[in-house]
Amino acid sequence: MKVITITSAGKKETVDSGFAERVQQKSGKELRQCYHCLKCSAGCPLTFAMDWTPNQIIRMVQLGLEKRVLSSSTIWLCASCETCSTRCPNEVDLPAIMDTLKEMAIRNDMRSEQTVIQVFHRVFLNCLREYGRLHELSLLLSLKLLTLNLFEDMMLGVKMFAKGKINPLPTRIENVRQLDLIFKIFGESKRSRT
Amino acid sequence: MKLSYFPGCSLDGTAKEYGLSTRAICERLGLELIEVPDWNCCGASSGHSTNFLLGHALAARNLILAEQQGLDLVVACAACFSRFKKTNIVLKENAELNRKMEGIMGIPYTGGFEIRHLLDVICNTIGLETIREKVVNPLKNLKLVPYYGCVIVRPQELTQFDDEEQPKAMDNLTEAIGAECLPWSEKTDCCGASLSLTRVDIVKKLARDIVDMGKEAGAQAIITACPLCQANLDMRYGEDGLPVFYFTELLGLALGIDGNTWLERHMTDPMPLLTSLKLVRGGGDE
Numbered sequence A: 001m002k003v004i005t006i007t008s009a010g011k012k013e014t015v016d017s018g019f020a021e022r023v024q025q026k027s028g029k030e031l032r033q034c035y036h037c038l039k040c041s042a043g044c045p046l047t048f049a050m051d052w053t054p055n056q057i058i059r060m061v062q063l064g065l066e067k068r069v070l071s072s073s074t075i076w077l078c079a080s081c082e083t084c085s086t087r088c089p090n091e092v093d094l095p096a097i098m099d100t101l102k103e104m105a106i107r108n109d110m111r112s113e114q115t116v117i118q119v120f121h122r123v124f125l126n127c128l129r130e131y132g133r134l135h136e137l138s139l140l141l142s143l144k145l146l147t148l149n150l151f152e153d154m155m156l157g158v159k160m161f162a163k164g165k166i167n168p169l170p171t172r173i174e175n176v177r178q179l180d181l182i183f184k185i186f187g188e189s190k191r192s193r194t
Numbered sequence B: 001m002k003l004s005y006f007p008g009c010s011l012d013g014t015a016k017e018y019g020l021s022t023r024a025i026c027e028r029l030g031l032e033l034i035e036v037p038d039w040n041c042c043g044a045s046s047g048h049s050t051n052f053l054l055g056h057a058l059a060a061r062n063l064i065l066a067e068q069q070g071l072d073l074v075v076a077c078a079a080c081f082s083r084f085k086k087t088n089i090v091l092k093e094n095a096e097l098n099r100k101m102e103g104i105m106g107i108p109y110t111g112g113f114e115i116r117h118l119l120d121v122i123c124n125t126i127g128l129e130t131i132r133e134k135v136v137n138p139l140k141n142l143k144l145v146p147y148y149g150c151v152i153v154r155p156q157e158l159t160q161f162d163d164e165e166q167p168k169a170m171d172n173l174t175e176a177i178g179a180e181c182l183p184w185s186e187k188t189d190c191c192g193a194s195l196s197l198t199r200v201d202i203v204k205k206l207a208r209d210i211v212d213m214g215k216e217a218g219a220q221a222i223i224t225a226c227p228l229c230q231a232n233l234d235m236r237y238g239e240d241g242l243p244v245f246y247f248t249e250l251l252g253l254a255l256g257i258d259g260n261t262w263l264e265r266h267m268t269d270p271m272p273l274l275t276s277l278k279l280v281r282g283g284g285d286e
Ligand code: SF4
Pocket: A033, A034, A035, A036, A037, A038, A039, A040, A041, A055, A058, A087, A088, A089, A090, A091, A092, A094
């Protein structure tokens, strides 16, 4: 493993030759075979919103541009739709690799422009830790409060409530002990500060 | 026939109409659903997105509980289905995770049962022949486009019941219940539902593109098999969108079940369409 500093577009950047190996180890997925045919990026429904196309992410992992990858919007915008992975001629499992990169970003406290998505995941898991099931109303309220975005979707929310699509009260699973153990054993030891 | 049944959070919340219509059609078709006792959220998508082991552990608890029922497991939500399929493999391959889960649950996991999507069970176990025989109210003149979305059929080696690029199950079902199934381009395109609460701008664009293509294909409505797809297409289009049905709701109507308690929950009101085609009685004003 070798870490060097390069200057690219006037900016200093670290290149870590061990990064690709770490991503492969952690995800259990091969990514060195990617030969950048762009089939993944051509079919990805989210490329229009991403800062790097899916294959560019793979390329940057191959090159060892860890910071650039872990602070990208792309890893958070990937919808895990599996379009790319089913079409890739080299069986690169992009959504699994994107999940690994998100996990690495959280562990390294890396920020991206997609703060709201990062907050969402944290709030969602807090809700599960509390009840074992999703309670949309708690989730929505915490998310809107934390992201200071109180009014987006308010009318929609009111209509959903009227249609009985939002339960006023949460349901908690009975075996809270098992739930606690799952979070204790597998949950984040270090809480992300996003 | 008895099956173990995992409803998942959506079918108890934003997709109540899917849950209600699933129960109603299964009863009519002689499928006895035994709910997985004390199930928890499968963790999609925040679990697997941010913590590999936690994501699989949350899904694993349900699989271990389901295995105790000694039946095959049927799942109606596409996201839960996909997660369970993946976790089933990981639990068998990852001895450490399996051992830790056994420690938590006090029960070992062998994975000696099938995990199937409800659409697969209806089309391939009940079978279209039986359904055709039981249809009492064929949905004549209803023009539909089938929307499969992402992980019900992808990747094929995991989901194991239909073609991942050109699925046919829901097309065939649509015809079996007497409706017309139109060809279109968006069958398996992703609606971006995992971003529906965080990047409304993106999701609106994706949903609009899909519904617009449905309109262009000449459809009067969309038929789906996923609570996240339905919610997204039904809610995010805005004015003059197309009604978006669960396949269970339309199957229920065709089987002669009164569907008002499901249909009244839609955001894009399907009643004007269904009444104009005389497919429901009373038009929801009972
Ligand atoms: S489709 Fe596969 S090989 Fe082609 S660019 Fe994408 S990841 Fe690389």
